[in-house]
Amino acid sequence: MNNKELLKKSIIIQKNMSGQRIDNFLFKNFKKLPKSMIYRSIRIGKIKINKKKTKPFYKLKINDCITTYSIKIDVKKKKIHLKKSIINLFLKNILLEDKYLIIFNKPYGFAVHGGSGINYGVIEIFRKIRQELTFLELVHRIDKDTSGILILAKKRSILKKMHENLRKKKIYKEYLALIHGHWSNKNKIINLPLLKRKDVTKKKKVYVHENGKPSQTKFKVKKYFNNTTLISVIPVTGRTHQIRVHTSQFGHPIVFDKKYGNIKQEKKYILKRNNRLLLHSYKISFIHPKEKTKIFITAPLDKKFKYCLKYFSKK
Structure with missing residues (x-):
C-alpha cells in the first residue's frame, strides 16, 4: 500500500465555503484521507483553525484559516461494496425526495457517517446509491442507536438554509x-x-x-x-x-x-x-x-419497535 505525506497547507475560507462543519469540509477536500485520520488529526492538533485547536463540529466562518500539518495518508481509496438488501432497504425508507432534499427513515443500527471503526454510514451509502449527485450532505444527525427521520441536502445553498432554520428553531x-x-x-x-x-x-x-x-x-x-x-x-x-x-x-x-x-x-x-x-x-x-x-413528514415505526x-x- 502506497503512503503519501500531506505537507503543511493553509486554506482561507471564502463566503461559499462558510457555514459548514470543518469535518464535512475536510471530507470533501481531502478525499484520500480516511475519516478516522481526519478526526484524529483534529483531535491532536494536526489540523487547526486560526492556529488554534478546534472541534470536528466547528462551523467555518469567512476568512477562517485552516492549517494542516504533515499528515501521512494512504492514497488507496477504500471502495464501498453494498449488498443489494441494504440498497433496497435505503430506497424503500426514503420518505420524500426532490431536487433539493432527501428525507429518510433511518433504520436502527446505522451510523450517519463512517469513522472510528465504522467503514461507512448513511451519507456514504447514499453517495454510492446516488452517484450522479455532485453534492450530498447531512443536514443534521441522529444517534446510531436511534431510528427515524434524517434529512440530507443535495445543494450547498439548501444545506446552509436548513442549518439556518435549525439555528432559528424553525424546524x-x-x-x-x-x-x-x-x-x-x-x-x-x-x-x-x-x-x-x-x-x-x-x-x-x-x-x-x-x-x-x-x-x-x-x-x-x-x-x-x-x-x-x-x-x-x-x-x-x-x-x-x-x-x-x-x-x-x-x-x-x-x-x-x-x-x-x-x-x-x-x-x-x-x-x-x-x-x-x-x-x-x-x-x-x-x-x-x-x-x-x-x-x-411522519416516519413509521419499524417491526422491532412495534413488537x-x-x-x-x-x-
Whole structure:
C-alpha cells in the first residue's frame, strides 16, 4: 500500500465555503484521507483553525484559516461494496425526495457517517446509491442507536438554509420513546444543562452538569403501560444524547439504553433480536427552503419497535 505525506497547507475560507462543519469540509477536500485520520488529526492538533485547536463540529466562518500539518495518508481509496438488501432497504425508507432534499427513515443500527471503526454510514451509502449527485450532505444527525427521520441536502445553498432554520428553531422535530416506569405529567418541560466528558472507562458520555450547555426538552405522555410509558418528546435544543440523558436523570431511562440505562436489570426483558433502543425520530415539519411549501413528514415505526410496544403493553 502506497503512503503519501500531506505537507503543511493553509486554506482561507471564502463566503461559499462558510457555514459548514470543518469535518464535512475536510471530507470533501481531502478525499484520500480516511475519516478516522481526519478526526484524529483534529483531535491532536494536526489540523487547526486560526492556529488554534478546534472541534470536528466547528462551523467555518469567512476568512477562517485552516492549517494542516504533515499528515501521512494512504492514497488507496477504500471502495464501498453494498449488498443489494441494504440498497433496497435505503430506497424503500426514503420518505420524500426532490431536487433539493432527501428525507429518510433511518433504520436502527446505522451510523450517519463512517469513522472510528465504522467503514461507512448513511451519507456514504447514499453517495454510492446516488452517484450522479455532485453534492450530498447531512443536514443534521441522529444517534446510531436511534431510528427515524434524517434529512440530507443535495445543494450547498439548501444545506446552509436548513442549518439556518435549525439555528432559528424553525424546524419542528418530535420523537417517540418507551421509558421505564411511569412518567409524571408534571414533568412537561425539562431544563438541565448537559456536558460531554469521558467516564471511568475513558468512553465519551453526556452528564447533567452546571457547567454544561443549556438543554431543554418537552415531554407528553402518550400511553401508560404497567411498568413503562410511551412518551412524545420534543428536543428544543439539539444536544448529543439529550433525550436519553434527560429521561435517565429523572429515573426513567429509555428501554434498552445500554449507555444511560441499566441493561443488567433489563436482561429478563431482552427479546431475541429485539433489544434495540426504543427511541424513534417520529415527526418533522418545516418550510421547504426552495419551494416555500409546508413539509410535514411522519416516519413509521419499524417491526422491532412495534413488537416491543406490543410486548411491554402486556407486562
